[in-house]
Amino acid sequence: MLKSFILDDETHAIDLLTDYIGRTPDIELIGADTNPLNALRKITELAPDILFLDIDMPEISGLEFMKLLGTKIHIVFTTGHTEYAIEGYNRDIADYLLKPISYSRFNTCCERLIQKIAYAGKKGDGTKTFFYIQGDNKAKMIKINMDELFYVQSLNNYVIIYHQSDKLITYLTMKEVEQFLPSDRFSRIHKSYLVNDSKIKTIESGHVILHSQPVTALPIGLKYREQFFSKIRKVTLKRGDVDR
Incomplete structure (x- = not known):
């Protein structure tokens, strides 16, 4: 996108x-x-x-x-x-x-x-499927496959990356993460949350429900609501969309 x-x-x-x-x-x-x-x-x-x-x-x-x-x-x-x-x-x-x-x-x-x-x-590097973040020390780098990333949470001057059943803390800003991840696969839904579109199970009552155990419900912020739902509408199949 x-x-x-x-x-x-x-x-x-x-x-x-x-x-x-x-x-x-x-x-x-x-x-x-x-x-x-x-x-x-x-x-x-x-x-x-x-x-x-x-x-x-x-x-x-x-x-x-x-x-x-x-x-x-x-x-x-x-x-x-x-x-x-x-x-x-x-x-x-x-x-x-x-x-x-x-x-x-x-x-x-x-x-x-x-x-x-x-x-x-x-002509460049092609579509990114993974990336690395710095671990507990400068000598350790952790590989993250984008398909396994559920969502990112921002807390002050660092973010938490929820990855499969694990979570990783790294000293990045949400802005840096959002600009790095492809916007056609990830959506900013709140000042504190960015989600992997492929992990969304349902959208209901102002929340995004993820395919995760336990079930995770993330709020959709008013500032990001219009942009997020505009993206969702483009991939929503409605009655009358297909010619009979």
Whole structure:
């Protein structure tokens, strides 16, 4: 699942793209803002894969905002002015969407991006299936298979990794763990919890119930509820989804 962020000074433009992203497989929205400075801070913290960036903003243009980004990100310009198209492509942006944006054009843009990013990933190390954490001493490294990881709990300046029937404590932040684990397989559901999607048994009464012994029920925080359920809706089979 690719993570996206929207920066646009018009709230109705953000609402439209939010709706489009919710209807598009393999892309999730992790944040949006009308203020460039707030957006810069959030983008630095959240590290999205894709930024839908308005060019014509009153405080700072999208072209100027690009220069502030220190992270590698796929930028899609959104604007009502065609004259910015050439300038955008000269700066090696991923795509250019002319307002008013149709869903058909938006979906085509996303399909191209998904293929481009997937191809770039295949040229790298491939999909991670395991990782190591430091043990009780610096000379000890512990291997963790991602398929065997149930959930991660944050406690102050360290995290607890619940792995099969064991639990491991390591001095990492939840932010570091969340950015490392693939977002298409793991979900942040609470400020203190990150879960392995494949270990979810049911979702009920504001909690995620895991396939574990004993049964574990983790709360879904209000801050993470919308993003989590948006992800779940994309893989939910409902009556009427299949043509008869």
